[in-house]
Amino acid sequence: DGGITQSPKYLFRKEGQNVTLSCEQNLNHDAMYWYRQDPGQGLRLIYYSQIVNDFQKGDIAEGYSVSREKKESFPLTVTSAQKNPTAFYLCASSIVSVSYEQYFGPGTRLTVT
């Protein structure tokens, strides 16, 4: 399954609470990405980071925040400002200098009620 992990697999939260999703990789990849997937939809880019201590907004960054303090870790926080947070969240990484191929983690299914 490669070297990218996400935890937990399922997460339940009450509306109004912030929640942080974990993403760790031991592939020594420089770039990491967060995508959101809704039922019957493709993946949409939330945030990405190409180097430590630097990250950029993707297409749907509103209501989310990230940090990249270590090369192997890229946690995503879903804040209470995100209007519709229930979704399947996928983290990916890429070596970039060799290929644009992205390796995906197993995903976290977040349900907010």
Next chain:
Amino acid sequence: GENVEQHPSTLSVQEGDSAVIKCTYSDSASNYFPWYKQELGKRPQLIIDIRSNVGEKKDQRIAVTLNKTAKHFSLHITETQPEDSAVYFCAANSGGGADGLTFGKGTHLIIQP
């Protein structure tokens, strides 16, 4: 930004027949076009990709073609098997770099026995 359109949304073929899924993209700077297969509840898995300096790439029963002028690329699966049943996504790298992928909305491929 990049926009990727994918057709059809559902494709049903007889086992042993061929399947073709088509995508168009809008950003002429895009230069990397992967195809992912996703089974229910699982992570997307890369099945084949193509760079813009190549017109066609083949890997056993799977092939991808790219027409840069028309900005479209297609996935071809020959001799389909039951295990090919899944959702397939095309994607393109926004801006031609490592800034993340823009995905199509997916094609649900159903292989009829």
